[in-house]
Amino acid sequence: MxxxxxxxxxxxxxxxxxxxxxxxxxxxxxxxxxxxxxxxxxxxxxxxxxxxxxxxxxxxxxxxxxxxxxxxxxxxxxxxxxxxxxxxxxxxxxxxxxxxxxxxxxxxxxxxxPSHYEGFEHCNNVIYTGASPNQHMVPLMSHMLQHFGNRAYCVGSDYIWGWESNRIMRECVTEHGARDFWERYVPVGSVEVDKIIDEIVQSRPSYIFSSLIGVSSEAFMRAMQAARQANPELTCNVMPVCSHTLSEPELARLAPDAADGHIASSVYFQSTxxxxxxxxxxxxxxxxxxxxxxxxxxxxxxxxxxxxxxxxxxxxxxxxxxxxxxxxxxxxxxxQGRIWIDPGNNHCFLTPALAVSNTSGQFDIFHTCDAPMRPDPYLVDFDAHRLGDAPSPDERAAQ
Amino acid sequence: MKRRGLPNFRNVRALIVHPPGDNSAVLTAQLGRLGLCTESIWPADNVSPEGYDVIFFDADRGYDQQFGWERGQAPIPLIALMGSEAPGRIEWTLGQMPSAYLVKPLQPTGIFSALVVAFHDFEVRTRLMRKVEDLNARLRARPTVVAAITLVQSCMTIDSQAAYDLLRSEAMRLQVSVEFLCEQIETTGSLTPLKTLAESGTNPNSPNKRLGAGASANRTGGS
Structure with missing residues (x-):
């Protein structure tokens, strides 16, 4: 202490x-x-x-x-x-x-x-100001399904954040007919990602969903970049990494090359x-x-x-x-814009956005919700089967 | 067992059989957050499950006449709200066969898991009860099956295992249960039902009639 x-x-x-x-x-x-x-x-x-x-x-x-x-x-x-x-x-x-x-x-x-988290909690002694899963997971899943397909390769840090994020992703792509689904975990603090990278290169998923945190995430991004260089056809346009955790300080350490072309979902980007x-x-x-x-x-x-x-x-x-x-x-x-607390659940109205990272370690925002979104920590209003149907409001302009 | 998808209780209808107060308020508020529609009733007498998907009940002050069903035979999942740990109260609560429990004073934490556990438990229990009924029916039909096996053995000069195998494969072919086929054979005292059933099976006016003929007959066999 x-x-x-x-x-x-x-x-x-x-x-x-x-x-x-x-x-x-x-x-x-x-x-x-x-x-x-x-x-x-x-x-x-x-x-x-x-x-x-x-x-x-x-x-x-x-x-x-x-x-x-x-x-x-x-x-x-x-x-x-x-x-x-x-x-x-x-x-x-x-x-x-x-x-x-x-x-x-x-x-x-x-x-x-103040942190975004996996939801499914309400305590009268807590004010939750970070993003709920409907504000960070759902917009990302919807975009990936509509633009890249349902063969998701999920890699996460081995604790509840990774487990729960991947569970929601699995439910979602399974609902949309996915036959292949990968779910791999890395212990918090570990940089052992080579086997995972090999499997990704071999299996060619539609996209990689990362809920890795800290040094594991950086090691993974660097190794992924090396794999892309060795396999030039695996561009970020073909098989991007997407994340609801990736943020600017991490990109700064990855810049320039390993920082480029990743899709992120967040209620705030420095480029807002x-x-x-x-x-x-x-x-x-x-x-x-x-x-x-x-x-x-x-x-x-x-x-x-x-x-x-x-x-x-x-x-x-x-x-x-x-x-x-x-x-x-x-x-x-x-x-990020106007925010306030929902008296019904002590979580925060926030404005989800989607962005793609660039070589300067920043994000180019390509979609922002029209208005602050009501927090839904228990995903009460979530319907997996509706995710892929909605017409996409966004274009991946940055790519 | 099939894995459940994302637990979602949107528009699920809950009845709270509990006196008003802090516990009821906490429960109602949290059920609202989880998307359920909630009604409360107290005092309650002869409560009907009609229009509800789950019932929360007070284990401290509850009594049998509160519920409009036989003790332990609730047609929807029950969740007990327990305060007192007096053995008599626990005994009464267990008699209601609740699918989940919550300990008072209630807090938001635990209510979501109690719902998930309750619906899961009720589903498993219902399936098991159906299986038990089915097995009981087959057990009751056992003398009939033995009689039919004996008849097949003597008519065809084969051993009992071969006779049973024959009855089973015939039952499958005719799409009836082994027990139903054996009942027909025992009733007629002959093997003619093998033939008549096959003929009636081709009759479009009565193909399924025999399947509903008795509790033991409405599921095809299989050991």
């Missing part, structure tokens, strides 16, 4: 201080992603503290569980029971979220969870047009470095913290019920 003071965001004014827990594993196996999340949260926090419309200053209590599940419980208990905090922005993996929920229920705290996003990118670079890129992770944590501040301001108290009912009236102009 690591504790740190963030001098840049420690409030100095005479306004009331409200302590907010910031809990991300900025060390350990998924440190890179956690750092993006923490960066987004702290950027928003500094904006709130500099904004005269708020009657308070947010005081971050930053704790790093180091990717250790047991540390998550201990840290949450420390913040809520000993520290008396009510609100915590934190967690990336579902297993860490599941681990801390009982603590938040016991001490009546609110977890502001608009003033709010331009401000977000400028703020992010000013704070963390001119060469830094923003991502769906940093945006989600940024949004979460702004939503929290606005709900606190509206409620005039930290009490959960008051903050939640105030939150339901908050509309926030996020970098």
């Amino acid at each position: 690591h504790t740190s003071e963030n001098t840049q965001t420690t409030p100095t004014s005479s306004k009331e201080k409200i302590s907010i827990g910031i809990v991300f594993s900025t060390t350990g196996p998924y440190a890179g992603i956690a750092q993006e999340l923490q960066n987004g949260a702290l950027l928003a926090l500094s904006e709130v503290n500099a904004d005269p419309q708020f009657d308070f200053q947010l005081d971050p209590v930053i704790l790093d569980p180091g990717g250790d599940l047991e540390a998550y419980q201990a840290i949450s208990r420390k913040l809520l029971k000993q520290g008396g905090l009510k609100h915590v922005v934190g967690c990336y993996t579902s297993s860490s979220r599941k681990e801390v929920i009982p603590v938040f229920e016991k001490y009546d705290g609110l977890l502001w969870y 047009p608009g003033e709010c996003n331009a401000r977000f990118i400028a703020g992010y670079r000013a704070r963390y470095g001119a060469d830094m890129v923003t991502s769906a992770n940093s945006e989600a944590a940024y949004n979460t913290t702004h939503l929290l501040a606005r709900a606190l301001q509206k409620a005039g108290t930290q009490e959960l019920d008051a903050v939640k009912s105030a939150l339901y009236d908050v509309r926030f102009d996020a970098p």
Whole structure:
């Protein structure tokens, strides 16, 4: 467990201080992603503290569980029971979220969870601001089915995110008559992907669906690029990699060649047009470095913290019920566009988009939903058989 | 066993037989999130399953007359909402043969899995019950089958296994159950049903009549 003071965001004014827990594993196996999340949260926090419309200053209590599940419980208990905090922005993996929920229920705290996840959860002590499966999986499946076919090769990191994403993909392509389906897993942190690449080259699927995270994803993308060079007919146009996880910081490490031509589904891309996003990118670079890129992770944590501040301001108290009912009236102009929380399920209205990556490590967006999409964490309104029928609104203009 | 697809409860109709309060409110809200249409009733008497796909019931205050069916014979899946762990209450609850259980105080977590488990359990149970009925019917018909085997043996001078094999293959050919064929043979005391059944099988006016002739006869045989 690591504790740190963030001098840049420690409030100095005479306004009331409200302590907010910031809990991300900025060390350990998924440190890179956690750092993006923490960066987004702290950027928003500094904006709130500099904004005269708020009657308070947010005081971050930053704790790093180091990717250790047991540390998550201990840290949450420390913040809520000993520290008396009510609100915590934190967690990336579902297993860490599941681990801390009982603590938040016991001490009546609110977890502001900023990551996209596999859905199928509702807890009154959690606000889910990341994308639900209907906002990240469904648009991607629909596009791949309509444009590339049903022979999906699924490769994922060996934990619930990969398992559940592949399960939905399997149901979907099976419904559309797929006879071939591949489902392969790589342990979190492993870079052993050669056998998988060999199998892909041999079996020639319609597309590869990746829910790999971290170093595994990068190793896979590099190996896939090498395989394409050895087999020039396997271009990204013929057999693309698609993902609902791929983001800019990862592409930056893959650029130029291995970054090119992948299809991604996300509610945020750095290339999203608009003033709010331009401000977000400028703020992010000013704070963390001119060469830094923003991502769906940093945006989600940024949004979460702004939503929290606005709900606190509206409620005039930290009490959960008051903050939640105030939150339901908050509309926030996020970098991706306007967002708000669905009072029915505490998940977030977000705007799904599809993009194709390029050699500069950015995404060219080729489809954006007309309006923010209602979150459907239990996929109640999902019909696999309808996915392939709908006329496609998008064109792969970038390719 | 066939794997179920994505569990989806959109427009599934649930009845909650439980007094109003926090537990009912949590349940109703979560069922709404899962896409179910929900009605609540309390007090309840002689509840009909008509118009519902699943029933949640209070295990703490429930009693047999609440339900319009024989104890343990619910025609749709039941999910017990248990608070008390008094042995008498657990015993009564078990008597209703619920397909899943939820422990009070209810929270949103667990309700989705309880629904998935309940529908799965009810489907498996229904299939097993049908199988048991079928096997029982065949067991009851056993003396008849033995009598027919004996008759075939004596008429054709073959051993009992050969006689049974013959009856089975004839039954399959005629698309009737072994038990039904044996019943016909035993009733007539001869092997003529082998011939008459074959003839009537070609009669378009009565091809299926014999299949509905009795509980033991409506499924073709197979060991």
